[in-house]
Amino acid sequence: MGCLSCNAESAVATCDSYNWELLTKKPVKNHGTRPVKILEFDFSVLHSATNGFSARNLLGKGSHGAVYKAKIHRIKAVAAVKRTKQTQSCGDSTADAELEILSRIYHPRLVNLLGYAIDPNQRKLIVVEYMPNGSLYDLLHRSAKPPGWVKRTRFALQVARAVQFLHASNPPIIHRDIKSSNILIDANFSSRLSDFGLSLRGHVGDVKVKCTPPAGTLGYLDPEYLAPGDLSTKSDVFSFGILMLEIITGRNAIDVNFSPPSVVEWAVPAIKQGDFIGICDLRIRPPGDWEALRRMAVLAARCVRSTAAKRPGMTEVVECLKIVHQKMKARAGICINLGSRVGEDCRAIKYEPLDESFEMARNSRTGSRRNGKVSSVSSSQFRRGDQRGKSKSIGTASEIKFLPPDETEDHIISRSVGLRLNKSRSVGFLRARNDRPAHRRTLKSNLLVDLEE
Incomplete structure (x- = not known):
């Protein structure tokens, strides 16, 4: 049994990590129907829409290329244009991988594909939905007002639903690069999973999956993913567990200013000892529901187990985070309604x-x-x-x-x-x-x- 046995003071959600998926499996909603057709743009259209890929329109830059804000009159919308680099000797690029996957799927919790173009150097450009509120990384680590617990648990639940959708696809899609900087915030202040340049579509035994070398981001990378044959959906679960610890603690996955620098090595021992208060982000008000925090912290610890087989599946993760978010939201509602009268977690409290x-x-x-x-x-x-x-x-x-x-x-x-x-x-x-x-x-x-x- 991969379960938790606690007394009343430390009650946490208990579940059988091995049988949960079979016992509670529900049909995943079919969000795969694409509401818009994927368009092929002329390069000149994107060049004009980004003001010649000017620095003023630059949204971000990474190892795989740069992203620009574009006002495209053809679709009467603002979009993001990803101009990627050739990264692999075989001639494929992250743009090819992203186009292959995003052209086949659609989900409200993903940054979805709108179209593409080919520049004069035969390099592909990807046009995706524009996310105006930056990344989750920015909110957690750069914002003067970090999000509170209700927003944090909502972000975690939304990303979990996106990963669950990918894993439930046929064939499954393994993202391989789940991290806070790849979680973007849309106009409704909801989180979306982005950047499918490293993603693989196929079953574990497929030739492409077996022949693709390990890749990912240091700090989020599954320690069991040492060779192509080690890859599974549980590799994404590990990365998502790191993301949850980041959301709870407010610490980077790797931060050399702390000892130990790894958020896993620091937070998981504290969780095992029941020190849930000690791992909370000190910059924000304490959580309104401590049981919900305990559930989330233990879930994160289970996701980052070094043995992949002992990690929960994303269906279980989603169901657990639903409860966590509902509890946090309900408690926040009580504080809003009764904050001026009574309630220890409300603004009226003076410690x-x-x-x-x-x-x-x-x-x-x-x-x-x-x-x-x-x-x-x-x-x-x-x-x-x-x-x-x-x-x-x-x-x-x-x-x-x-x-x-x-x-x-x-x-x-x-x-x-x-x-x-x-x-x-x-x-x-x-x-x-x-x-x-x-x-x-x-x-x-x-x-x-x-x-x-």
Whole structure:
């Protein structure tokens, strides 16, 4: 069983990684019908649309060529033109591979093909959909306001659906270069999988697949993919697992400024120990649903197992991320609706450092705008992990402090938080719930995770 056994505090989605695909297999929606015909453009049209491939129209440049923004009057749309280099001795280019694959498929979570052209040097140019909001890499690592957890889980789910579609194609398509810089953001702020220059279409036993040497990006490359015969859809699963760790932590796949530099070597041991808080991106507000974070983190750890056979398939990944995103979205909705009244993950919360050396409970003090009086209300019964305070009107529930339990016991230390009420006219309860302690120590005995290689 490739499953997780946890106590209530560390509950994570449990599933049989070997039988999941057979037990829960559902027909994948057929998005393969192409809404527009692939067009062949004259080179002069693309030359004019990109202002002569000017630097002003340059969107990006990589090892395989450059991408330019193009206003094409023929299709009355803005597109992206990829001008690739000849990279292989046999005369094929990444453009040939991309055209071969993208001309056969269509999916709303892919950057789809619109057309192509041939320049005077007989080099192919690819015309694809224009993505105006940059890449996921830019959002995670270069943006002054990195996306929050709802957007991050939505991006992960959307990319997972794209990869699931590729793997479910007949014959399967293996992307081989899943990474954050190849995830582009469209006008609706949804993620799309791009760059099929390294992709292979065919079954593992096909001659082309067996004869194509390994390729990919350092940090995302499957450690089991050492020879052409080692390639499988699970190689994409590994790369996607790295992407999920990148989304959770905000760290690059490889970052020499950290030790260890590999996000896998740093994050996976922490996940095995149950330190889900320690791997979160510190630049953004903590996740609203810690169970959802645990699900996603453990899923990522399973995807990057060194043994390919132990990794989940993309169908299981999609189903798990659906739950994760729904939980994050639901929790965010609660905060939006109740943020001005109650809720520890909302903007109304004020976190303050607490001295844990003694146990005490202070009365909450409330005041009334109506009569100008200030009264003291005795707080209700308190117990560890379930702290309550009463408020009759506008006021503040003060800190609740508890003596830490004996260090020899398996425990989670709960701190209270200061909560500010706005316009509360009825008696209410302020709770610091068990599922989100401000300070936490989870011992290994509290979490049994089957993440062994």
